[in-house]
Amino acid sequence: MIAKIVSFVVLLLLIHRGSSSDGGQCVYQGFSTANLTLDGLAAVTPGGLLALTNATFQGKAHAFHPSPVHFLNASSSAAARSFSTCFVFAIVSAYDALSDHGLAFVVAPTTNFSASKAGQYLGLLAGINGTASHRVLAVELDTIMNPEFLDINSNHVGVDANSMISEQRHAAGYYDDASGGAWQDLQLNGRKPMQVWIDYDGLAGQLNVTLAPVKVPKPNKPLLSVSVDPSTFMADTMYVGFSSATGVVLTHHYVLGWSFSLDGPAPPLDFTKLPVLPRVGPKPRSKVLDVLLPLATALLVATVLAAVLSTVWWRRRYAEVREDWEDEFGPHRFSYKDLFHATNGFKDKNLLGVGGFGRVYKGVLPASSLEIAVKRVSHDSRQGVKEFVAEVVSIGRLRHRNLVQLLGYCRRQGGKW
């Protein structure tokens, strides 16, 4: 608990140091101290995440840098200034297989999006095309396929210039420089943070969009490289920020960090200073448990095995043969276990003598402390056993002061009699 509080304080300090804004440039490593212009479902969580949506149905959300940016080149009436931005986002759905609508980076002349629609319009426009009074340049991270907007799939990136029909779109992914520029798919709503870079060359009118998992450096080859005439969307003062909308699947759209710059590359984000996403699904198992659980399991298995083995061993050690006909001799039947203990396990020390038919051991019955002699007799065949036992028992009924009394018998199969 104490460690948690301390790290929280450190995080706040870093955010404070990391967030700066001077006209054409801003850096947000988390949004705890940011003064964004928010509307709709958008909010900044106590942990510093910009939560555009919060698992509410059919809602929309906007978050803008509070002051407008001067986009037009004062020394040229035609050209817009270049800009560059990068941000880290995550789309976290409550359900594994279901997708809700995505989010978009927006450049617009106003922060008043009250007329825009939720759902597939991503809170950007009120119809398929923008109007003269409602213009917008957007880079959409779209997680639903809308045929009316000519979407290619439910996991794509598109550049929208004043229309929901993208100028160009591409399936989400990146060209991985670490493997020679090989294509790698990415799942936009995969609950993992991803970074987007958007670079606009005002003179050439070229807009590049690049996507990568966090910690992967910016790939050399952009995902999209689109010609966008600045006159389709540009006004002198424009707001930059984010737009998102929800449909019917409970989904959170988060922005973890964001930087923006005019006339130069956006300052890189320091991933170590970004807020962490809330945990989804079951709590990850602790390391201690990872070690203890197999150990405890092994111990349990060993204990059970030992118990089973010892039970089997004891059973075999004291195993007897008992048949129905012996019931009538009940009182004369002794358990092998008692005889075993009485004679100290038939130790040589207890041996009284070796007769014609077997060895005789001295012993003391544990229950009655009665001194006894036990003779171990081998009887090969099953035949005659009954008669033999009957004989033994009948001898047992004889009493004479010159005779040792015969108390009873026990039967056992095989073994070392």
Ligand SMILES: *[C@@H]1O[C@H](CO)[C@@H](O)[C@H](O)[C@H]1NC(C)=O
């Ligand atoms: C989502 O945000 C809106 C606006 O801030 C709020 O009214 C609503 O209660 C929130 N819903 C949840 C589920 O947090």
Ligand SMILES: *[C@@H]1O[C@H](CO)[C@@H](O)[C@H](O)[C@H]1NC(C)=O
């Ligand atoms: C936050 O931004 C608003 C404009 O959206 C401005 O009026 C206000 O002074 C700003 N507050 C701070 C603390 O910068």
Ligand SMILES: *[C@@H]1O[C@H](CO)[C@@H](O)[C@H](O)[C@H]1NC(C)=O
């Ligand atoms: C503004 O436009 C002039 C002339 O087209 C160009 O030389 C200059 O580089 C532009 N400045 C920016 C910041 O784009």
Ligand SMILES: *[C@@H]1O[C@H](CO)[C@@H](O)[C@H](O)[C@H]1NC(C)=O
């Ligand atoms: C926002 O725009 C709508 C029309 O789209 C307008 O009715 C409303 O007054 C505007 N709100 C503000 C605060 O300007």
Ligand SMILES: *[C@@H]1O[C@H](CO)[C@@H](O)[C@H](O)[C@H]1NC(C)=O
């Ligand atoms: C949207 O604008 C495009 C030209 O940019 C036009 O072809 C299309 O018909 C328009 N669609 C609607 C519904 O206005």
Ligand SMILES: *[C@@H]1O[C@H](CO)[C@@H](O)[C@H](O)[C@H]1NC(C)=O
């Ligand atoms: C966009 O990408 C192309 C192709 O990689 C590159 O030549 C161009 O310089 C890039 N433009 C910007 C503004 O990054």
